[in-house]
Amino acid sequence: MVRNPSNREQFRPADHDAEHFLLTTVVGSYPKPTWLTRAKKLADDSESGFDERALAEAQDDAARLITHEHERAGLDTVVDGEMRRDEMVEYFAHRIPGYEFNGPVKVWGHNYFDKPSVVSEVEYDEPWLLEEFEFTASVATRPVKVPITGPYTLARWSFNEAYDDEAALAYDLAELVNEEIHRLVEAGARYVQIDEPALATTPGEHAIVGECLERIVDGVPEDVRVCLHVCYGDYSKLYPAINDFPIDEFDVELCNDGYEQIDVFRSPAFEPDLALGVVDVHTAEVESVAEIKSNIEQGLKVVSPDRLTVSPDCGVKLLPREIAYQKLENLATAAREIEAELDADEIEIAGPSDD
Amino acid sequence: MTELVATTPGLFPLPDWAKSDLADLKGRQKADLISGDESNAVVSTYERARAAVVDDQFDADLDLFVEGQLRWDDMLAHPLTVHDRVEAGRIARYYDNNNFYRDPRVVGELTPSGDVGVELTAASELIDETAPLQAVLPGPYSLADLATDAYYGDEREFLSALAEFLAAEVDAFPDHETLFLLEPSLVESPPGDDVAEAVPEAIDVVASATDADVVVHTYFGALGEKTYAHLMDADVDAFGLDLVADDREATVYNAVEYGVPDAVALGVADGQNTRIESAETLRERASWFTEQVPMADFDTVYLSTNTELFYLPVNRYREKLAALAAAADIEREVSA
Ligand SMILES: [Zn+2]
Numbered sequence: 001m002v003r004n005p006s007n008r009e010q011f012r013p014a015d016h017d018a019e020h021f022l023l024t025t026v027v028g029s030y031p032k033p034t035w036l037t038r039a040k041k042l043a044d045d046s047e048s049g050f051d052e053r054a055l056a057e058a059q060d061d062a063a064r065l066i067t068h069e070h071e072r073a074g075l076d077t078v079v080d081g082e083m084r085r086d087e088m089v090e091y092f093a094h095r096i097p098g099y100e101f102n103g104p105v106k107v108w109g110h111n112y113f114d115k116p117s118v119v120s121e122v123e124y125d126e127p128w129l130l131e132e133f134e135f136t137a138s139v140a141t142r143p144v145k146v147p148i149t150g151p152y153t154l155a156r157w158s159f160n161e162a163y164d165d166e167a168a169l170a171y172d173l174a175e176l177v178n179e180e181i182h183r184l185v186e187a188g189a190r191y192v193q194i195d196e197p198a199l200a201t202t203p204g205e206h207a208i209v210g211e212c213l214e215r216i217v218d219g220v221p222e223d224v225r226v227c228l229h230v231c232y233g234d235y236s237k238l239y240p241a242i243n244d245f246p247i248d249e250f251d252v253e254l255c256n257d258g259y260e261q262i263d264v265f266r267s268p269a270f271e272p273d274l275a276l277g278v279v280d281v282h283t284a285e286v287e288s289v290a291e292i293k294s295n296i297e298q299g300l301k302v303v304s305p306d307r308l309t310v311s312p313d314c315g316v317k318l319l320p321r322e323i324a325y326q327k328l329e330n331l332a333t334a335a336r337e338i339e340a341e342l343d344a345d346e347i348e349i350a351g352p353s354d355d
Numbered sequence: 356m357t358e359l360v361a362t363t364p365g366l367f368p369l370p371d372w373a374k375s376d377l378a379d380l381k382g383r384q385k386a387d388l389i390s391g392d393e394s395n396a397v398v399s400t401y402e403r404a405r406a407a408v409v410d411d412q413f414d415a416d417l418d419l420f421v422e423g424q425l426r427w428d429d430m431l432a433h434p435l436t437v438h439d440r441v442e443a444g445r446i447a448r449y450y451d452n453n454n455f456y457r458d459p460r461v462v463g464e465l466t467p468s469g470d471v472g473v474e475l476t477a478a479s480e481l482i483d484e485t486a487p488l489q490a491v492l493p494g495p496y497s498l499a500d501l502a503t504d505a506y507y508g509d510e511r512e513f514l515s516a517l518a519e520f521l522a523a524e525v526d527a528f529p530d531h532e533t534l535f536l537l538e539p540s541l542v543e544s545p546p547g548d549d550v551a552e553a554v555p556e557a558i559d560v561v562a563s564a565t566d567a568d569v570v571v572h573t574y575f576g577a578l579g580e581k582t583y584a585h586l587m588d589a590d591v592d593a594f595g596l597d598l599v600a601d602d603r604e605a606t607v608y609n610a611v612e613y614g615v616p617d618a619v620a621l622g623v624a625d626g627q628n629t630r631i632e633s634a635e636t637l638r639e640r641a642s643w644f645t646e647q648v649p650m651a652d653f654d655t656v657y658l659s660t661n662t663e664l665f666y667l668p669v670n671r672y673r674e675k676l677a678a679l680a681a682a683a684d685i686e687r688e689v690s691a
Contacts (some may be wrong), residue, residue, distance in 0.1 A: 103371060103668035104630055108446065108455035109428050110378035115668070117629040157453060161630035201453065310386045 003145050004222040005248045005273040005307060010190060011076050011225075018339035020305050022296065023076055025275065025330050027229055027251065028147035028193065029315030031067075031324050036062045040086075042223040059084050063132070064139045074332030075326060079144045079192055082135040082315070088149045088195065089157045090114050091128075098122035098162070105106025117159040117173065118169055126175045127183050132180040134187055147229070150176055150196035152205070152328045153218050157198060167208045174215035181216065185224055193227040193251065200233030206241045217246045227275060231314045231331050235264045251275035251315030258281055259298045266302055274303045274331050277313030278334070284324040285318060292334035302348050306343050357653045361683035362620070364535055364572055364595070365421035365491040366430060367411075367665030368489070368672050371641075373404040375426070385446060386581055388428040389459060391470055401426055402477065409481045417659075418683060419489040419533055422478035423448050429457075430663065431493035432501045433458035433690055434524060437470050444503060450575060452627075452666070461513070464521040472527030479529040487532035494538035494540045494571060496546060496555040511553045518557035519671035523636035525564035533568045535595070535620070536561060537663070542597070543577045545582045546648050553600035555589035556583075568592040570620045574661045577605035597639050597661040610648045617654050622661025624679055629671040634681035641682075658683050 012021045024286035039058040042050035066081035072323035085091040093099040093116035101118045104112035129146060137145045156167045163169040181192055194216060199209050217226055227249040230238070235252070242250055250270075254261055255277045265274070280290050287295070299308045310331060316324040341347045361687065369377065380397050381387045395532070427433035432448055435441045436456075437448035440463030447458040471492065479488050495518040499510075507513040525534065536558065546554050564568040572595025578586065581673075586594065596606045598621050623640040624632050632640075641656060658679050664672045 101671050102577075104374060105668055106368065106374075106665050107453060109385070110374065110381060110383050111372055112378075159627075159629040161628065198453075201451070202447070 001225060001244060001246060002272045003246055003248045005215065006225050007190075007225050007248060008273060008309070010223065013142070014075060018343050020339040020342040020354035021273050022339055023079045023309040024274075024314070024335045025075060025145055025309060025311045026070065026079055026328065027313075027315045028082050028145075029078070030066050030083075030196070031317050031319060032081070032083060032320040033062055033065065033321070035336050036083060037299050041107050042268070045273045055250050060135060063135055064205065067136050067140050067144075069325060070183060070328065071140065071142055073328035073346070074336070075142065075328060077143045078136070078140050079145050079147060080132065082147070082317070084132055087113060089154060092149050092154055093158065095126060095128045096122050096173075097125050099126055099158070115157065118155075118162050120141060120162050121171050122169070122176060124179045128312055130183055130187055131183055133189055137188060141193060144189065145191040145227075147193045147195055148177060148180065149243040150194040150209070150228075151216070152209045153196050153198035167205075168213075170208055170212050171215060174212035177216050178218055178220070180230060181220055181224075190223065191225045192228070195229045197229075197231055199230050199238070203233055203237035206238055207338050210241070210245050213245050213247060220247075225249065229275075229314075231277075232256075243268070245272070245273050247253055248264050249273040249275050249309060251277075251311060253281075254298070255276035255295055255313050256280045259295070262298050262301055270302045271308060273307040273313050274299055275309035276302075279312045279331055281312050281314045281316050281319060284323050286323055287330060289330050289337065290329055293338055296334060296338050297347070300347070305339075306347065359641075359683040360418045360457045360657045361679040362417060362419035362489055362533070362536055362657050362659050363421060363676065363679070364626075364659060364663050365424045365489075366427060366665050367408050367421075367425060368665045368667060368669050369425050370404055371408075371489055371669055372405045373399065373400060377398050378440055385443070385457060386422070388443070388554045389433070389437060390428050390483065390610040392495070397583045401575070405474075406481055409478060411673055411676060412486070412621070415673065416680040416684075417486070419677060420478070420486045420682070421489050421491055422474050424474075424491060424579060425473065429459070430454070430456050430665070431497055431539075432456050434471055434493065434504050434521070435461065435498060436603060438465065438468050438507075440464060440466070441502075441544060445675070450467045455665075456501070460505050461502055461507070462505050463610070463612035464506070465516055467520070467523035467527065469524070469527045471524050472529070472677050476529045486528050486544065486646045488530070488535045489535060490525070490528050490565075490567070491537065492524065493538035494563070494662040495528075495561060496523055496554050497538045497540035500540035508551055511558050514553055514557050515560070518560035522564035523563045525561060528565070531565070531567050534562070534565050535570050535571060535572050537570050538573050539662075541573050541582050542578055542588070551581060551585045553621050555585055556598050558589040558591060562589070562591050568618065568655075570595050570618070571622055572622075572659075573597065574622055575599070576600040578609060580609060580612070583609040591622050592616060593655065593657065595622060595657070595659065597622040598644055599625045599661045607644060608645045610644075615648060615651050616651065618657070619653055619655075620657035622659055623682070624660045626660035626662030626664050626675070627666045629667060631671065632678055633687055634678055637678060637682035638685055
């Protein structure tokens with residue numbers, strides 16, 4: 001069952017001058033500045049004289065820069081672009097006792113990933129994202145969203161040497177995610193996003209993800225917005241199961257294939273808020289404001305405007321940085337124009353039940 | 356008496372130095388993947404990598420050596436993606452894994468290419484008759500399943516064209532002791548009724564191109580009953596069966612119900628998990644199968660991983676090879 005989607009109002013900026021409010025956000029990752037990538041390489045080379053402290057300073061600078069870049073683009077909620085994270089599974093596995101690394105494995109072609117092995121029961125040790133959140137919140141003037149790789153994906157994209165099955169591992173990891181969220185909430189976080197791309201590859205296992213989410217939100221206050229991001233899946237296999245997930249918002253990519261699957265979510269009625277991808281992250285062509293506006297209108301087929309969030313399809317880290325920025329800026333502009341048109345009654349809302 | 360033979364289905368992980376050297380030389384994008392006309396620098400890097408994995412097999416003391424298939428960027432689709440009359444299409448998911456390959460789009464007649472034969476000849480020179488060579492190819496059904504046909508126009512015709520193509524590749528192979536035809540698609544997307552009968556015929560076409568022992572190796576689970584029954588019509592020396600997958604009871608059922616050739620390749624070590632099984636565990640898994648199929652009198656049991664090995668980091672892949680060799684060595688000859 002959905003939690004409390006009405007907690008979105010807290011993200012309406014004080015100076016928001018439209019009556020309607022489409023929450024604008026990002027999925028998380030952003031292209032790293034070239035100098036940060038070079039700094040990381042230098043820090044990995046013990047002979048360079050560029051030490052961990054220098055790298056930490058570079059990461060702070062990059063996090064500040066990208067947080068501000070998100071604000072300049074006009075987004076209502078921001079992320080630091082995951083400047084401190086290399087990869088979505090590795091980052092967490094390095095911080096969770098029970099994981100071990102053996103070396104890179106192939107994903108495709110010459111793209112590799114340090115796929116970790118779970119060799120003993122996973123445990124919670126030091127916070128994973130607390131410093132990242134506290135720093136970003138301290139430099140941001142807008143509310144900060146915290147993306148966290150979900151337990152199902154952490155389990156599926158690891159070698160499981162220790163647990164009877166991946167579900168058992170995922171449930172234990174979900175307890176750790178819950179612990180982390182409690183710390184983040186204590187530090188002031190009000191918007192967390194659980195990333196579960198692995199669910200798209202094995203949609204038949206949605207019940208496991210549902211169980212994980214129950215554990216993840218246990219004791220998390222209702223004013224904390226919990227979003228679930230899934231991407232590049234066959235949603236006819238996930239919907240309407242996601243209506244039973246304890247989340248406030250479901251974030252999904254649909255722009256890349258021209259909203260071919262949008263109708264899947266129209267019946268039965270969509271229960272959580274919808275966060276819809278309105279720019280493609282796999283094409284370097286910047287969508288025009290007009291194009292993005294018509295993409296936003298696709299979302300209005302599923303939910304009313306007060307329940308629509310707009311974001312890119314997925315993390316934008318593979319795009320050139322200027323392109324990523326332009327897409328976000330156009331996304332924010334398009335949302336504001338749609339709000340004005342809604343205020344002026346210039347948009348026919350199709351509504352989930354109409355055709 | 357049953358002879359135990361330690362081997363693998365091939366498709367090894369690249370040594371870590373080759374992973375980064377080749378990424379630098381070739382690039383990481385779709386257009387940078389192997390095409391069949393590599394530069395000298397790329398060719399010589401693969402030669403060094405091939406020598407390294409041949410050494411790995413010497414170190415492990417396997418009974419049959421594979422070439423390693425390190426150039427197969429597109430995994431089992433490789434023999435097609437390097438072909439002149441095939442276009443490298445979209446990036447597609449490789450079975451149920453977090454791995455991807457270029458979907459080969461066949462746009463013209465599949466003439467013999469000799470690509471795999473060149474690799475095997477190079478491996479054979481490295482091995483220099485100190486160990487027997489095992490050739491590895493995708494089976495015709497899996498190759499058809501992984502590819503897109505834009506030329507032959509009919510599913511059965513496409514399957515038979517792929518069988519002829521693979522047979523022509525085998526013609527160019529150096530001497531080899533065994534030929535593993537990898538057929539995971541028989542499990543993952545089993546043939547429909549209209550094609551099911553054509554599968555053993557297609558396999559026979561490839562098998563008849565060699566004097567070596569031919570093993571049709573299946574994995575990612577148990578074969579469906581119908582597929583298994585049809586496969587019994589194929590004129591091959593052995594079936595390869597996945598004993599790691601959760602549905603392994605179904606594999607025993609198939610063998611009891613429909614019979615099994617006198618030789619069998621048992622996928623006893625998990626090619627997709629870093630957990631290393633002991634030699635004893637591997638032997639127990641093999642006995643678990645053979646003891647439940649009492650009417651069969653196996654003359655050869657190949658001990659293998661269930662899947663290809665590229666899913667593993669290099670240290671664990673080496674340990675898997677060693678465990679397989681040790682499992683076959685516990686006692687050289689046992690009765691089944
Ligand atoms: Zn995504």
